[in-house]
Structures are given as C-alpha cells and as structure tokens.
Amino acid sequence: MLIKTRARLIWLAFLIAMLAPMIAAAFSPLLAWRDSIYIIAGFAGIFAMALLLTQPLLIGGYLPSISQRKNRQFHKWFGALLVVMVLIHVVFLWFTSPPDVIDVLLFRSPTPFSLWGVIAMWALFLMGLMAAIRKKIRLPRYIWQRAHLGLAVITVIGSVGHAMLIEGTMETITKTVLCVFVIAATAKVISDRIKLKR
Amino acid sequence: MPKISLTRRSLLAASGAVAATSLSGLTVPARAAGLEPTKSMRGGANNYLSGAPIVERIGGGGFWMSGTVRRAGDGAPLAGQRIQIWAHTTEGYESDWESHGATLTDQNGVYRLEMPQIVPAFGQAHGHLAYDSGDFETVFLRPVMKSSKDTSLEANFVLKSV
Secondary structure, eight states, rough: OOOHHHHHHHHHHHHHHHHHHHHHHTTTTGGSSSHHHHHHHHHHHHHHHHHHHHHHHHHHSTTTTHHHHHHHHHHHHHHHHHHHHHHHHHHHHHHHHHHHHHHHHHOOOOOOOHHHHHHHHHHHHHHHHHHTTTTTOOHHHHHHHHHHHHHHHHHHHHHHHHHHOOOOOHHHHHHHHHHHHHHHHHEEEEEEHHHHHO | OOOOOOOOHHHHHHHHHHHHHHHHHHHHHHHHHHHHHHHOTTTTTTTTTTOOOOOOTTTOOEEEEEEEEEBBBBOOOOOOOOEEEEOOOOOOOOSSGGGOEEEEOTTSSSSEEEEOOOOBBBOOBBBEEEOSSBBBOOEOOBBBSSSSTTTTOOOEEEEEEO
16 A cells, blocks of 8 residues: 555656646746747757656656566657657757857857757767667677766756756746756666666 | 176066066056957847838837947947847847837937847847947847846947947
C-alpha cells in the first residue's frame, strides 16, 4: 500500500513538473501580442525542457512500474522527439526574426541566454548523431556511454541556463521547478553511475 | 657633483618609472579627445527598415523612448538629428512597417517619441534605435529594459563626424 502511494506520488510530481510549465505559459498575457509561429516556437522550447526531464528519469529507471526495456525504448524515442522539438523551436524563431536567429547561430547575439541555448542545441544534435550512427561505426560501448553522459550534462546545463535567463516565454515558478527537477534527476543518474562503478 | 650609482635596484626603479609615465601618457591623449563616440550595439540593426517617416507618435502610444544626441569630443548637443526607433510592442513586430518611426532632436539635443508599450521579444524587452543620416557615423542601439513593466526607455547617442 505504502509502496503504491509512493509510486503514485512520484508519477504525480513528474506529471506536474512536466505539464504545469506548459499550462502556466498558455495563460501568459504576452501571447496576445505574438502570432502563432512565434507561439509555436516558444512552446516547442517548453516541451523540449519537459522532455529533458523524462530522459534522466527513464534511463535511471526512477519512474515506478516501467520495465528497464521500456525505459530504454522511451528514452530513445523521447531523445529523437527532443531533437525534433529543438529544430521546430529554432526554425520557427527564425521565421519570426531571421536576423536575431542568425546572430545566435553565429555566436554574436547580444543576449547571453542564446549562447547557453545554442551550446545545448549542438550538444543535443551531437548526441542524436552519435545515437544514430554508433552501431554503424561500431562505437565502443564505454566511449558511447561517456560521450553521451558528457553531452547530456552540457545539454542540461545549457538548457537550464537558457530557460532561466529568458523573459517572456515561461512562467517563473513552474520554470524554476522544472529546471531544478531536470538538474536533480541528471545529478542522480551521475551519482548512481559512480556508485555502480565502485 | 652627486655621483649617480647605477645599481640593479635603481635601474629597475627607473625603468619602472619610465614605464608608468608612458602608460599614463597613453591615457592623457584619450582624455584630451573628450567624449567617446557611442559604438553600435550587437544586434542593434536587426529588423531595421530604412526611411522610417518622422511621426508625432508610433501607433497608439503610451510608452516613451527618449535620450540625448551629442557630438563626440566636446559633447555639444546636436539639434535636428533624425533618430529612428522600432521595437516589438503591443501593436506589432519589429519587422512590421507600422512599428517604425523617427523623430528629431530639439535645440538641446534631446529627442522623445511616444510609441506603444514594448513587450519582451526573443527573451528580453528591448528597443532598437538608429542614427543613419550620414553627417555622422551610423550608430545602431539596442537598449534593454530593466523591467518589462517599465513605460519608458532611454538611449543616448554620441556621434562622430564622418
């Protein structure tokens, strides 16, 4: 009974942390002055942040009553979805204001948060590329695991810095909670890995 | 006649003094040149459209963009200078023609233009300003608002003759 309650609470906390930012952002008064393309760009970014939370939780097996096989499967699918969301985020922002996005991609933007975002994006794309070709190029498992975790940490830190410094897309409290969860889940994966090695 | 003793210590002290003098010498001409010209800000020219008309106000107004325009060097106020302004506001995008307008500085080198409320865009509530009339070097500014609830924003120009 107690175990069931705990499992339910974990799922509840996970779903709230994931969905609350989107719901809160949907009530932003700023949406009135943005057109649909800009809004989609913003929400793709928020959804990507939420997906970022699922990744360490799945691979660490922290979500109750999902088998290890399913965890890995979902981790892969959500990883691919994360890449798609970031692509939508960037491309739709580009439709909204091409010069601003070009500045960001060329590392000459006046906004510091865009630098965090673009670093996180390249780390994510590199992870996606490695995941796609690692079997083909017969990447040794230990290299893959280390590279993937290293790039994942860069993606997490970059994305959290990116989101926290931005004004106008996410609601502050739900954003902060989601970011804390993402960092905590990632830290837990790392600490579990270290324990496993010992 | 006092004897000059050239020890290692005195040589070091002397060369140190010479270095200090030459370093301070570098700063003196800069001070003589006076007010430095304003440099264009990164991203300042984004979504710029040339030839924005001089207007009483942009759209419905409610927000004030203001500042001064002075000459580099002596800091003299520059009257009659055309400053162009655009931003993402409650009434439109930076790239919309209706979001753009221009105004002239008064005899004190002060400009002031009413425009719609600026709202955060691309992560920051910010405005864009341009001086590009040709008498002085072109300057593009991109000031950021301290709070997105502010109802005014200031940006000052120090222009250098071409």
